[in-house]
Amino acid sequence: MQLKTLFSLVVPLLGLQSSVHSLNIPPAQELHLRDEINAQGGQSNQLYKFEVGIYKRNNVTWDAFAAFLVNSRYPKVKPLVAKHGVAVWTETLTPPSARAIAAGAIPPGWTVPQYDSISTYYVSDPSVLGALTTDPAWIALEIAAAGYVDGSRGTLLAGFETVKYEKPKKGGKGKKRDCLLD
Secondary structure, eight states: OOOTTHHHHHGGGGTOTTSOOOOOOOHHHHHHHHHHHHHTTOOTTBOEEEEEEEOBOTTSOHHHHHHIIIIIIHHHHHHHHHHTTOSEEEEEEOOHHHHHHHHTTSOTTOOOOOOSEEEEEEESSTHHHHHHHTSHHHHHHHHHHTTTBOTTOOEEEEEEOOOOOOOOOTTSOOOOOOOBOO
16 A cells, blocks of 8 residues: 555645645555564554644634534544544544643653644555545535634644553453554
């Protein structure tokens, strides 16, 4: 699998549909990345993990932004990620109060990202995000989000995740969540 247009797949997630950039990674480099993961105890069948840090518009309160995401956007995204084969989708809201707590707990030289939400997608192939973000229903969601999301900035993390430990749920075994393909 070639990651030839990573940014063109993920840019719509950031609300930057008007400016598409591409990051061409030849297959050999992707294989090298997977080899590095394997050498560090990972597995070759791991899912790709994409985390998108999203900022609210300056003229939108954090409460209005969170309410839009939780009450309007999330219920509409869920069937789309299922339709396109996203293995895991998570959302993390990062209110200013939580960022303030984190800022008071970090050592000098560290920073607390100031984005307001993190969308995380685990996929078997980056093209899954391409299919998701070019779906007309997704594009309609992006248009609706434009009043809340600051599409001029954002963050993107792309890589692989291996859960090394997860506390079992009370009264039984924990749910296996190793982010690996079956």
